[in-house]
Amino acid sequence: MSRARCERCLRPEDHCLCALIPRLDSRTRVLILQHPSEVRHALNTARLAALGLNNAQLLVGEVFEDLGQWLDVPGYRPRLLFPGEGATALSASGVEQEPTLLVVPDGTWRKARKLLHLNPLLAALPRVSLQDAPSSRYRLRKAPGPDALSTLEAIVHALETLEPSGSFEALLRPFDALIEGQIAAMGPQTFKRNHS
Template sequence: MSRARCERCLRPSDHCLCALIPALGSRTRVLILQHPSEVNHALNTARLAALGLTNAELQVGEVFEDLALWLSRPGYRACLLFPGEEAVALKAYSADDVSVLLVVPDGTWRKARKLLHLNPLLAALPRVVLTNAPASRYRLRKAPGPEALSTLEAIVHALHTLEPEASFNGLLRPFDALIDGQIAAMGEETFRRNHS
């Protein structure tokens, strides 16, 4: 028998995070392209980001037939948040900058690279990277390096970089609650043994 779940945040009903999810506006539009293997992941941070930002959308797939349409939003300049040889550091908007459509692949590094391979239009976008990223709060995952962030954390840091006058920290409240809940479910001793 499966547990009842919230259809919005996809968490078990008794662990619903909806009360913690904000509705934050941003000048930047965020398009999250999620690999299908991430949809049912217990820590689906991309979904939390899409739910918490009024100017964001989440699309799931491997090949995105409508990508050209999504990238051609009037008034926005699309760029891909992903490392690469010609990637440039994100910086705050200046007065005359066009707003950014920040495209964020969601999945393991291997799956994200696969999304780029299967969607040449995506791979051809100008790339941007984060600088001075804070340490990850994702205490349940063994990161490939100290600069590795969850999708949600990367989006929050990118928005703070682009729009330093605004605060997007509210997006981290459901994330922190999710992590704390997972640690509580496994028990402190198991957490320390496997993740410290």
């Protein structure tokens, strides 16, 4: 029999994170495009970001037929958060500039690239990348490189870059609790053997 789940955070009810999830305002609008394989992932950090930000939207799919309507938000300039050729370093947007609509693909690197391939509108967006990203707090996943962050961590770092006068650190509270809970469940020996 499966355990009862919280309808909001999708965690088992006895491990619900809702009390730790903030409701933060941001000038930046965040649009997360989540690959379907991530929805039931135990560490669904994109969902935590969408729940914690008032100005965020989470869409799930591979092909987004109506992507144009989500990108054409009056008063915002869309930017794709994705490193690589042609990406410019993300920097603070001045008050005189239109705020950013930050489009964030969520999935493994391979699946995120597939989202770009299947959605030409997405691939055509101006790309931005993170600079001076902190080390990941995601101690349970083997990262492809030292600058690899979870979707939630990337969003927090991007928002703190775009809006340096604000703090988005509170978004990481449920993430940290989630990581600690997973480590506790596997036991310190297993964690040390597999993740140290």
